[in-house]
Amino acid sequence: MRYGRALALDGVSLTARRGQVTAVIGANGAGKSTLLKAIMGLVPVAEGSIRIRDEDRTNAETRDVVADGTALVPEGRRLFGDLTVEENLKVGGYRVRRSGGSAFDEVMALFPELEPKLRIRAGHLSGGQQQMVAIGRAMMSRPRILMLDEPCAGLAPIVVQRIAGLFGQIAQSGTTVLLIEQNATVALDVSHHCCVLETGKVVLAGRSDELRNNDFVAHAYLGI
Numbered sequence: 001m002r003y004g005r006a007l008a009l010d011g012v013s014l015t016a017r018r019g020q021v022t023a024v025i026g027a028n029g030a031g032k033s034t035l036l037k038a039i040m041g042l043v044p045v046a047e048g049s050i051r052i053r054d055e056d057r058t059n060a061e062t063r064d065v066v067a068d069g070t071a072l073v074p075e076g077r078r079l080f081g082d083l084t085v086e087e088n089l090k091v092g093g094y095r096v097r098r099s100g101g102s103a104f105d106e107v108m109a110l111f112p113e114l115e116p117k118l119r120i121r122a123g124h125l126s127g128g129q130q131q132m133v134a135i136g137r138a139m140m141s142r143p144r145i146l147m148l149d150e151p152c153a154g155l156a157p158i159v160v161q162r163i164a165g166l167f168g169q170i171a172q173s174g175t176t177v178l179l180i181e182q183n184a185t186v187a188l189d190v191s192h193h194c195c196v197l198e199t200g201k202v203v204l205a206g207r208s209d210e211l212r213n214n215d216f217v218a219h220a221y222l223g224i
């Protein structure tokens, strides 16, 4: 994947499995957001392929990727600050892919703390609550694949714990979770597998419990 002549992703290979949290960690500019944009069909893929549930989705139309069940929680949340929490959530549910039960009730079960805030403008919430709305909005489409771009960035540790604790739960309910994080400690704690991305290349990948004990990861990403 290139921006003009600059190569942003180069030979990246990773697999995210159903029922698991797969994490991608990497520093600023490593290509993490570009990877998610490529999967969403938001930037062109020049070489290689993207497969979703055994179907080739390389350079697919974004609306088809979404309709097929992939939801993105974008970097910086991108809520409609002037709309209420409820309205923001409903934006995500305009097209509910899978039937059965109420997506709205499921989101309220994930984030009971949003219930008293439903009529408040999203822009007036705390950062952590806004992140919950952003994740809730994505979950309103009952996605098969949930991709999150640095959902814990800028949040207080206790809020990070609350939010990161949900990813395993969401994965267990049958959703494939692809988590992008700069916070390697959190990413390794909540994921089954993890890839380390450096300037567009996967430099290391494996089981998260093993990577946590890897000298390179400990030194470069965990500050140990």
Ligand SMILES: Nc1ncnc2c1ncn2[C@@H]1O[C@H](COP(=O)(O)OP(=O)(O)OP(=O)(O)O)[C@@H](O)[C@H]1O
Pocket (backbone or CB within 6 Å): 003, 004, 006, 008, 026, 027, 028, 029, 030, 031, 032, 033, 034, 035, 075, 182
């Ligand atoms: N629209 C663009 N045009 C040109 N170059 C871009 C564009 N978007 C990103 N890049 C470059 O591509 C590389 C990867 O960027 P990307 O946003 O994917 O990184 P990232 O890992 O998500 O970083 P961050 O942690 O800051 O979000 C960087 O060198 C960045 O400067």
Ligand SMILES: [Mg+2]
Pocket (backbone or CB within 6 Å): 032, 033, 034, 075, 149
């Ligand atoms: Mg990014």
